[in-house]
Amino acid sequence: MCSVHDEQVRILILNENEDNNEELFRLKTGWTLQIVLSAGLSARKIRIFSNACLNENDQFQRNNYQELKWVYPSNTKYDDSNRYVSILCCKSGSFHYYFTIDGTTYVKKIFLNLY
Template identity: 95%
Template sequence: MGGVHDEQVRILILNENEDNNEKLFRLKTGWTLQIVLSAGLSSRKIRIFTNACLNENDQFQRNNYQELKWIYPSNTKYDDSNRYVSILCCQSGSFHYYFTIDGTTSKDNLNGQGYFQVESYLLWPDGSGEVLEQDCITCQSVLSKSLGPLSEWISRLEVTHHSGYNMIHFTPVQILNCISNSSYSISDHHKLNPLFQGTYEELKLLIDNMAKQWRILSITDLVYNHAANDCELLKQHPEAAYNL
């Protein structure tokens, strides 16, 4: 899906001894990242490495780094001062890069590093291919446990549709602790809350219909680190519980 956004080029300049791990360099799928050298590095033997996916079908592996090949646009044989490396942003994710100045490959000898983020994107499920940009998301959070049976959800969520929201965040839909009934005190991570009087298949159909008819997308929480004291997971694996 590398062509979802219009093609644009973004420039990242490397400086000696620069650690950009706390900075965010944002890109979009379909864009091209060009990494160039500052004047202080232009005469050095720089090697650049990244764990980014360089092809659309690549599987991301955090510790798998590839060296990027230099591109030499100058027509002068001995002039490489304007060389650069190029990365097509074909997959979303957060990726790390580092460079060395002594001709080695090891991260232990890096002279600079940082991250760049290729933003994920959402497509409307109507076959139009239209993208819902992250900056355009208007999301309302809903307490799933308060919606009642699935047959009543549409009537209760209709106000969200008419209010102009294009996304609903549902709190966990699994079985909750029978005493606290807290939205994040989950008793069984695999079973749907019986208050909904339905199945996961019926919930999926409802969510799909909201997306197609109302153009409202849905998200929910995966909270494997939240568990009720009667959770089946803790009964089977008591060693997974801990107290601070």
């Protein structure tokens, strides 16, 4: 189980046309990664996929991507501008994520490393 005293939240902002493909983001086991949308993407239909293990008992499979579920903290019915997805980093290793905009099929995988 992930240690409570190690819990930290790291925020990654998605921007349209930003190429982070060559960057490596380092996260520690026990941290939470929140992926939020930039102002330019907040009104768009964004889907985010990752091959990260979402539960401690999951076996990592490099080519198995799951769509991440949005969290909607706003109390108003039509405001989803502050939505985010959350990934608990419960296993060390590397994982990718990618996102689509308004139903596109363009895929740009971003590499994240957990230690």
